Amino acid sequence: MTKFIAVTGGKGGVGKTTTALNLGTALNGFGRDVIVLDGNLNNPDIGLHLGHSNVEVTFHDALSGDADIRDAIYRHTSGVRVIPGDIRGRKVKVKGMDKICKRLEGISEVVVMDCPADMGLSKYAEEALVVAVPETTSVTAAMRTIKKLEDKNITVLGVVLNRVNGDEHEMSVDNVEALLEKPVIGVIPESDDVRESQSIKYPVAYSHADSEATTGFKSLAAHLIGERYNIKSEKGIYNSFLRKMGYK
Ligand SMILES: Nc1ncnc2c1ncn2[C@@H]1O[C@H](COP(=O)(O)OP(=O)(O)OP(=O)(O)O)[C@@H](O)[C@H]1O
Numbered sequence: 575m576t577k578f579i580a581v582t583g584g585k586g587g588v589g590k591t592t593t594a595l596n597l598g599t600a601l602n603g604f605g606r607d608v609i610v611l612d613g614n615l616n617n618p619d620i621g622l623h624l625g626h627s628n629v630e631v632t633f634h635d636a637l638s639g640d641a642d643i644r645d646a647i648y649r650h651t652s653g654v655r656v657i658p659g660d661i662r663g664r665k666v667k668v669k670g671m672d673k674i675c676k677r678l679e680g681i682s683e684v685v686v687m688d689c690p691a692d693m694g695l696s697k698y699a700e701e702a703l704v705v706a707v708p709e710t711t712s713v714t715a716a717m718r719t720i721k722k723l724e725d726k727n728i729t730v731l732g733v734v735l736n737r738v739n740g741d742e743h744e745m746s747v748d749n750v751e752a753l754l755e756k757p758v759i760g761v762i763p764e765s766d767d768v769r770e771s772q773s774i775k776y777p778v779a780y781s782h783a784d785s786e787a788t789t790g791f792k793s794l795a796a797h798l799i800g801e802r803y804n805i806k807s808e809k810g811i812y813n814s815f816l817r818k819m820g821y822k
């Protein structure tokens with residue numbers, strides 16, 4: 575049985591694509607069978623993040639009925655499998671999505687869907703992760719998104735706080751959890767490694783094994799699959815970062 579997990583958020587630019595891609599990469603690193611699907615039809619960025627922007631068959635082609643979704647699956651050199659969208663972001667009806675979900679059934683254990691800030695294709699997922707940055711506007715927008723997801727009976731697994739510096743101007747994990755009434759299950763630091771990895775077209779969780787961002791994504795993946803991932807022994811610095819955030 576394939577599990578569809580939407581990665582969404584309340585606002586644009588908070589790190590939904592970065593999270594979807596690196597969660598997929600970390601799950602793949604744990605030996606899980608995973609596909610990252612570019613579910614952002616207007617701003618399909620997965621291909622751009624990985625250097626797969628000019629593929630022959632895209633998610634848009636499959637959605638419009640012009641191709642089989644199985645022909646739109648590509649394996650990046652990092653090992654993660656992806657279904658890139660058409661970077662032109664052309665208009666396409668989503669009614670083919672039910673058929674696509676059925677065609678993907680059994681092809682992968684998990685399909686991580688990079689979704690836009692509005693509901694978009696999230697409604698086809700059973701579960702969702704909500705990405706926010708630790709600012710009131712972003713977290714309040716995440717609250718509205720959580721409400722919309724739950725109105726559609728989508729289980730919100732938790733919140734991923736991205737671009738965290740740990741300074742006094744940020745919302746604390748406790749405050750975010752209190753406001754959203756959801757657990758923060760991922761804390762990803764602000765890191766130049768993320769931008770650097772994007773410039774070389776690799777997920778940071780693959781190209782920068784020692785990065786604190788990588789540790790954050792691996793911890794998130796481990797949490798989701800109930801895997802033991804000993805961040806204590808692997809990353810002393812990340813651990814003290816989490817403590818500073820009031821996370822542990
Ligand atoms: N933890 C991080 N540290 C540093 N930069 C980051 C981090 N996460 C994301 N970024 C940067 O923020 C920018 C936006 O990230 P991303 O494309 O993942 O956001 P998004 O929510 O998917 O945006 P959109 O709403 O346009 O789809 C990118 O340039 C990315 O490099």
Ligand SMILES: [Mg+2]
Pocket residue numbers: 590591592614617619688
């Ligand atoms: Mg995006």
